[in-house]
Amino acid sequence: MAEKLHAPVGDGRPGNYDFAGKVIFITGAAHGQGRAAALAFAQAGAHVAAFDLAADLDYPAYALGNSADLAALANEVAGFGGSIKTYAGDVRIEDSIAAAVDDAAQTFGRIDILFNNAGIGAYAHSWEMNEHEWDMMLDINLKGAWLTAKHVIPYLIEQKSGVIINNSSIAGLRGFRRMSHYCASKWGLVGLTKSWALELAPYNVRVISLHPTGVNTPFNDGLAEIEGKTAIEIAEQSAGNLLDTPWIETDDVVEALFYLASDKARFVTGSQFVLDAGLLST
Numbered sequence: 001m002a003e004k005l006h007a008p009v010g011d012g013r014p015g016n017y018d019f020a021g022k023v024i025f026i027t028g029a030a031h032g033q034g035r036a037a038a039l040a041f042a043q044a045g046a047h048v049a050a051f052d053l054a055a056d057l058d059y060p061a062y063a064l065g066n067s068a069d070l071a072a073l074a075n076e077v078a079g080f081g082g083s084i085k086t087y088a089g090d091v092r093i094e095d096s097i098a099a100a101v102d103d104a105a106q107t108f109g110r111i112d113i114l115f116n117n118a119g120i121g122a123y124a125h126s127w128e129m130n131e132h133e134w135d136m137m138l139d140i141n142l143k144g145a146w147l148t149a150k151h152v153i154p155y156l157i158e159q160k161s162g163v164i165i166n167n168s169s170i171a172g173l174r175g176f177r178r179m180s181h182y183c184a185s186k187w188g189l190v191g192l193t194k195s196w197a198l199e200l201a202p203y204n205v206r207v208i209s210l211h212p213t214g215v216n217t218p219f220n221d222g223l224a225e226i227e228g229k230t231a232i233e234i235a236e237q238s239a240g241n242l243l244d245t246p247w248i249e250t251d252d253v254v255e256a257l258f259y260l261a262s263d264k265a266r267f268v269t270g271s272q273f274v275l276d277a278g279l280l281s282t
Ligand SMILES: NC(=O)c1ccc[n+]([C@@H]2O[C@H](COP(=O)([O-])OP(=O)(O)OC[C@H]3O[C@@H](n4cnc5c(N)ncnc54)[C@H](O)[C@@H]3O)[C@@H](O)[C@H]2O)c1
Pocket: 027, 028, 029, 030, 031, 032, 033, 034, 051, 052, 053, 054, 055, 064, 065, 066, 089, 090, 091, 092, 117, 118, 119, 120, 121, 140, 141, 144, 167, 168, 169, 170, 211, 212, 213, 214, 215, 216, 217, 218, 219, 220
């Protein structure tokens, strides 16, 4: 990750939030936003189930999280006395995600929060991408979110409480050149969010989609490598943030997650929470 451009807004542990005893299941937890969320929720007292592929794929052509990243996360959480269990698996494979969800529920006794966050990015015009690239994008970013939720939701229904936060993007609310498959997957998450909000409101389960502008994570480093640019150039080529920053930090995402996952947001459901530094106003 590139050096932070501005001082972080906090230590990743906003003072007014307490998740003691809560259980959060996070996909894509080895890198970037998922990793930051795992650390922050563990610091705030939650039990964290941290799920990641922990392997590279043939697409996209950049490094995803690996098993050393997952082990380092577990060590860091253990270092401050937090509670975490890590899982290596693939959100595209139902048996893989189902086994991890069931194990987390057994290990920690419940699941309160799902952060559907695993995702990939890549560039290509629609007429240049092949079917495999389309399928990988939609399978990981959209189908993976559905499969994960499919196995978490029964626990939330049983408890009659819970929160699902789907990590979409600004690309889930507008188009981007050379990212039509990415945009389609991220708009798809809005459809899931709104439908699940309807289906799950009777069970006191809230569902929200999150829409960050570019975030300073290995994701942008990976795209930069492929494009032969710097991470800042990658952020700036799609950004156009109104506020004077090419990207936001994972701490900014954590602040939003803490609010959305907490009872302070008890009447927020079916909504699109925009964290865009003003980009969508342009
Ligand atoms: N970084 C950005 O600029 C940005 C902006 C808005 C939204 N997002 C979205 O936020 C989410 C997290 O992005 P990030 O920036 O932290 O990316 P990242 O690449 O830093 O982390 C993503 C993690 O997902 C994991 N993953 C990928 N495929 C998986 C699979 N099949 N099964 C399980 N895990 C898998 C990777 O191993 C990696 O650890 C993604 O859905 C991304 O689309 C990113």
